[in-house]
Amino acid sequence: MSYIKNTQQVFEKAHACSVTPQDKSGSYQVFSPSGAIYNVDISDPQRMTCDCPWGLHHSHSGCAHVVAAVMYSEKQKNRQVYAFNTVSAARMQHAPMFKLNGINLVSRRARVLA
Numbered sequence: 001m002s003y004i005k006n007t008q009q010v011f012e013k014a015h016a017c018s019v020t021p022q023d024k025s026g027s028y029q030v031f032s033p034s035g036a037i038y039n040v041d042i043s044d045p046q047r048m049t050c051d052c053p054w055g056l057h058h059s060h061s062g063c064a065h066v067v068a069a070v071m072y073s074e075k076q077k078n079r080q081v082y083a084f085n086t087v088s089a090a091r092m093q094h095a096p097m098f099k100l101n102g103i104n105l106v107s108r109r110a111r112v113l114a
């Protein structure tokens with residue numbers, strides 16, 4: 001099994017993508033800044049998929065496109081996503097987690113600035 005080496009780099013790439021929901025079940029089209037469009041499915045939290053070259057060869061892909069779709073989906077619930085290298089670091093946040101292949105996401109309620 002191979003892992004994404006740089007969590008922060010993936011997280012930054014995810015922020016540069018734009019996301020369009022395809023339905024209510026968790027299918028998204030993710031537009032990469034390179035111009036490529038990928039199909040992402042996050043409906044099963046245990047098995048998120050993406051049809052990018054990396055995602056096709058890694059189950060439960062933690063590619064930037066899956067991360068972008070999770071960020072989009074959480075944002076609809078007024079939640080913000082943070083990325084961590086290790087499961088233990090993510091657990092210390094005491095918030096809902098998405099354990100992906102090589103990247104651990106934590107979802108927290110977005111702070112509302114008065």
Ligand SMILES: [Zn+2]
Pocket residue numbers: 038050051052053054055061063064065066
């Ligand atoms: Zn991907």
